[in-house]
Amino acid sequence: MSIDTKTAAKVAKLARIRVEDDALPALAQEFNTILGFIEQLQEVDVDGVEPMVSVTPMRLKRRSDEVTDGDQQGKVLSNAPDSREGFFAVPKVVE
Amino acid sequence: MSDLTKLTVAQARDALRKGETTSLELSDACLTAIEGAGALNAFVHNTPELARDQAKDADARLQAREAPALCGIPMGIKDLFCTKGVPSQAASNILGGFTPEYESTVSQQLFDAGAVMLGKLNMDEFAMGSSNETSCYGNAVNPWRRAGDDTPLTPGGSSGGSASAVAADLCLAATGTDTGGSIRQPAAFVGITGIKPTYGRCSRWGIVAFASSLDQAGPMTKDVRDAAIVLQAMCGHDPKDSTSADLAVPDFEAALTGDIRGKVIGIPREYRMDGMPDEIEALWSRGREMLQDAGAQIRDISLPHTKYALPAYYVIAPAEASSNLARYDGVRYGHRASLAAGEGITEMYEKTRAEGFGLEVQRRVMIGTYVLSAGFYDAYYNRARRVRTLIKKDFEDVFATGVDAILTPATPSAAFGLGEMTDADPVQMYLNDVFTVTVNLAGLPGVAIPAGLDAQGLPLGLQLIGRPWEEGDLLNTAYALEQAVGFVAKPSKWW
Numbered sequence: 001m002s003i004d005t006k007t008a009a010k011v012a013k014l015a016r017i018r019v020e021d022d023a024l025p026a027l028a029q030e031f032n033t034i035l036g037f038i039e040q041l042q043e044v045d046v047d048g049v050e051p052m053v054s055v056t057p058m059r060l061k062r063r064s065d066e067v068t069d070g071d072q073q074g075k076v077l078s079n080a081p082d083s084r085e086g087f088f089a090v091p092k093v094v095e
Numbered sequence: 096m097s098d099l100t101k102l103t104v105a106q107a108r109d110a111l112r113k114g115e116t117t118s119l120e121l122s123d124a125c126l127t128a129i130e131g132a133g134a135l136n137a138f139v140h141n142t143p144e145l146a147r148d149q150a151k152d153a154d155a156r157l158q159a160r161e162a163p164a165l166c167g168i169p170m171g172i173k174d175l176f177c178t179k180g181v182p183s184q185a186a187s188n189i190l191g192g193f194t195p196e197y198e199s200t201v202s203q204q205l206f207d208a209g210a211v212m213l214g215k216l217n218m219d220e221f222a223m224g225s226s227n228e229t230s231c232y233g234n235a236v237n238p239w240r241r242a243g244d245d246t247p248l249t250p251g252g253s254s255g256g257s258a259s260a261v262a263a264d265l266c267l268a269a270t271g272t273d274t275g276g277s278i279r280q281p282a283a284f285v286g287i288t289g290i291k292p293t294y295g296r297c298s299r300w301g302i303v304a305f306a307s308s309l310d311q312a313g314p315m316t317k318d319v320r321d322a323a324i325v326l327q328a329m330c331g332h333d334p335k336d337s338t339s340a341d342l343a344v345p346d347f348e349a350a351l352t353g354d355i356r357g358k359v360i361g362i363p364r365e366y367r368m369d370g371m372p373d374e375i376e377a378l379w380s381r382g383r384e385m386l387q388d389a390g391a392q393i394r395d396i397s398l399p400h401t402k403y404a405l406p407a408y409y410v411i412a413p414a415e416a417s418s419n420l421a422r423y424d425g426v427r428y429g430h431r432a433s434l435a436a437g438e439g440i441t442e443m444y445e446k447t448r449a450e451g452f453g454l455e456v457q458r459r460v461m462i463g464t465y466v467l468s469a470g471f472y473d474a475y476y477n478r479a480r481r482v483r484t485l486i487k488k489d490f491e492d493v494f495a496t497g498v499d500a501i502l503t504p505a506t507p508s509a510a511f512g513l514g515e516m517t518d519a520d521p522v523q524m525y526l527n528d529v530f531t532v533t534v535n536l537a538g539l540p541g542v543a544i545p546a547g548l549d550a551q552g553l554p555l556g557l558q559l560i561g562r563p564w565e566e567g568d569l570l571n572t573a574y575a576l577e578q579a580v581g582f583v584a585k586p587s588k589w590w
Contacts, residue, residue, distance in 0.1 A: 003465075015417065015464040016424070016441070017457050018449035027461075030521060034462055037522045038406045041478050044485065051480030055308060055487065055538030056295050056563065060337055075196040081431035088426050091440050 003031045099124040100264040104168050104321040107267055111157055111167045118150040118157065118167025121267075122211050125169040128265045129213060134590040137250075137260040139174060139232040140182045140215040149211040156209060165328050166209030171260045171269040174215045175222055176202050176312075177301040181212075185303040186230040187220045189451025190429040199301025200333045201270065201312050208328040213266050217256025220453045221420065222277055222305045225527035226516060227255025229455045234513050237285055238263040238586040242552040245589075248510040251281030251527075257315045258285040262586060268316045268325050272302060274309045275408055276531025279543035282315055283505035283556025286545040286584060288322045288577075289315045290570065293563045294538035295340035298333030306415035307338075309408075309535040319544060319574045323347035326566065342564060350567030355575040356390030361498040365401035366530060368507060374549045375504045382502055382546055382557045385579035386572070396498060398489040403482050404533040405525060410466050410479035411536075416456075417463025423451060458521065487537040494562050500572045503530050505543040505556035530558060540566045542573045545582040554584065 003011075008028040012019040019027060073086055082089040099121050102110065110116050126146060129138050146169065153167035177183045177195035184190040202212070217235040219227050226249040227235040235255040237248040239262070250259040254271030258281035261269050271278040273291035282289030290313045297312040304310060314325035327348065332341040362383055367376070387393050425431035425447035432446035452460065466475035493501070507529055516524050534541035539560055546557040557576065561569030 008461075011461045011465045011468070013445075014468060015457075015461045016421075016444040016448055017452065017461065018442075018445035019457075027458075030458060031462065031465065033520045033522055034409060034458075035465075037525075038410055038466075038475065038479075040406045041403060041410070041475075041482055044400070044403055044478075044482050046478060046481035046485070049481040049484050051477050052483040052487065053480075054338075055483075055536075056293070056338075056340065058295065058338070058340065061334070061341065063334070072196075078196055079193050079428035081425060081429070090426055091434060091438070091443055093440050 003028045003035065100128045102267060103317045104165070104267050104324050107168055108164065108324070112162060118153040118211060119147065121167065122146045122150040122169045122213065125213050125266050132263055132265055132590050135236045135238060135259050135263055136233055137217055137235050137256040137263065137265060138171060138214040139217045139256065142181055142212055142214045145181070146211050146213050149206070153209050153211060163208045164324055165205060167211060168209065168267050169211045169213050170205065171213055171216045171257060171266040172202055173254055173257050173270050173272060174218050175272050175303045176270060177303065178202055178212065178215065181215060183215065183303070184231065185221050186218045186232055187451065187453070187456065188231045188430060189423045189448070193428050197301060200298035200335060201302065201329050204331065205270070205328055210328070216260055216269055219253035219255065220456050221303065221416070222253040222272055222274055223416070223455050223459055224252040225276070225280060225524055226513070227252040228513060229453050231453065235259045236513070237510050238590065239285060239510065239553055240586070240589065246512045248553070249284065249513050251284035251510060253277040254281045254315060258282055258287060261285070261287050261315050261317060263590070268314055268321055270312060270329070271315045272310060272312050273535065274305050274412060275535050276528040278313050278315060279531045279541055279556070279558055280506050280527055282543045283545070283554065284510040286554030286582065287315060287317055288319050288542065288544050288573070289313065290322045290326055290542040290566065291534065291540065292326060292330060292566050293540045295338055296330045296566070298331070298336040298339045300333055300335040304419040306412040307419060308415060309412060319570055319577045320348060320351060322542065323351060323570050345567050347567045347570055350571045351574045352571060353575050353578055355386065355572050358391045358499045358572060359497050360386050360391045360393050360572070361396035361493055361501040362393060363396050363398045363401065363501060363503060365398050366503045368529065371507060375507065375555065378547050378555050378557065379502070379504050382576060385576060386502065389575045389579055394498060396493050396501070398493065398533070400482065400485045400489050401533060404486055404536055405529055407479040407482040407486065408528070408532045408536060409462070409525060410475050411483065413459040413463030414467050414476050415463070417460045417467060420456070420460050423448060483536050486533055490537045490539060499562065500569055501560040503558045503560065505530060505558040509549045509551065509553035509555055534560050539563055540569050542569055544573050544577050544580070546580050547582070548584055
């Protein structure tokens with residue numbers, strides 16, 4: 001399994017991280033080093049072994065479905081890079 | 096009283112209760128020490144006004160004799176914890192300017208117990224690193240130096256600022272977090288105590304998430320007793336974290352009897368790594384002998400899947416990180432890139448994340464994206480989760496034979512020089528966590544304590560791993576080992 005610059009570019013796109021073209025070969029090389037390390041996992045016999053979902057055998061707690069919080073619009077927006085009229089503002093999404 | 100900053104939490108608590116000092120004096124002494132320790136770059140957001148206000152409140156509680164365990168104790172808080180009204184950036188530029196409107200559960204519990212916050216502590220960006228070299232604030236520096244050598248050393252990571260601050264007596268105790276060894280490795284590198292409790296003991300609410308199935312908070316302290324006292328205050332059920340355990344928190348300090356007669360201590364043969372320095376091997380043997388002399392029974396054990404822990408971790412942790420860090424999109428908080436004409440929302444995401452995340456974080460987010468992508472999910476992510484099941488079963492099998500705790504080295508080396516690993520490939524850095532990462536994968540409690548100095552005069556640590564939810568028993572074993580080791584070395588002040 002080897003990652004080429006095209007795959008590296010695709011992964012960067014999926015991760016929504018801009019990577020300049022001239023940085024892609026080095027990135028692909030790092031991916032290959034890390035994936036080479038991970039490759040050892042293929043040696044392990046995992047037949048019939050369940051993938052771990054929860055490290056502690058606990059039942060997820062339940063509570064009644066009721067509103068316990070709210071009316072904090074100002075606080076929610078206080079760290080926004082751009083907010084207008086009580087909303088988060090972003091560049092135009094729909095033409 | 097002289098040398099207030101050198102007090103342990105337990106000593107300070109007793110002195111405060113007796114009226115021999117005040118929280119304000121203690122806090123001012125720490126604030127002065129912090130001001131003089133800029134070269135360590137341990138504290139990155141100082142909160143002296145908050146500290147003095149909290150100290151005055153604590154002194155009033157002490158006067159009224161309504162003083163809980165940590166009343167008036169000055170602490171540092173890792174930058175990963177959201178603290179209300181105080182910058183909380185996870186050492187990342189992408190959270191530049193972020194000032195939470197809320198308090199993390201753990202820091203709130205510490206404040207409820209009377210703790211005083213001196214400021215926020217340096218760390219690796221998003222807790223991803225083993226040397227504190229990925230921080231947007233620059234490197235934290237280890238107060239220890241090699242004998243006759245001025246090379247600046249790493250305090251370890253990711254909780255490097257916490258480690259440096261406690262070892263240099265800038266605060267009496269600090270919070271850390273541990274996803275693969277981020278409390279225990281730095282504790283070992285600076286000669287202090289650090290415990291990662293059982294997964295679910297401490298609420299993760301309000302702690303910036305890295306890998307949610309592995310992340311746990313814990314204390315970093317000057318000794319085992321202090322670890323017990325501070326951990327006590329940090330633990331407990333929190334309805335705001337669905338993975339927080341609804342279990343009573345026992346009195347950890349009361350468990351410290353030092354009596355470990357009849358306890359069974361396992362020595363896992365798989366932790367004897369090729370190329371492990373003789374000094375680490377010798378330290379481990381001495382630890383084994385000391386526990387035996389204290390009346391414990393030593394048993395050789397096997398944890399057969401140990402070598403697969405790091406590769407499994409480097410699938411699972413990046414996968415969870417890629418999902419958790421998807422929230423940093425420049426919309427709700429933190430950094431947003433400026434856009435050129437004609438650029439839209441996708442460019443905003445891509446530029447924001449390229450500008451805001453450092454290279455190691457970008458690398459891990461992309462590895463996580465890759466192992467979760469269509470076609471590779473089963474081969475990497477599901478396989479790693481199956482291996483994780485086997486790693487946990489290794490421990491369960493050993494505990495089922497009556498083993499109470501497991502003794503291992505804490506790290507494969509002493510602290511290395513800042514920049515020394517820069518040219519190594521990322522995997523070399525990842526090997527720092529080889530002895531600690533199994534514990535996160537299995538959700539177990541693990542504690543690192545200082546156990547000696549290497550030939551260059553640097554501290555080395557040993558790790559004890561305990562049964563789930565038995566932090567009290569684990570800390571007692573650590574306490575017995577601490578008594579036997581008698582580690583008293585401190586770094587000479589150069590900063």
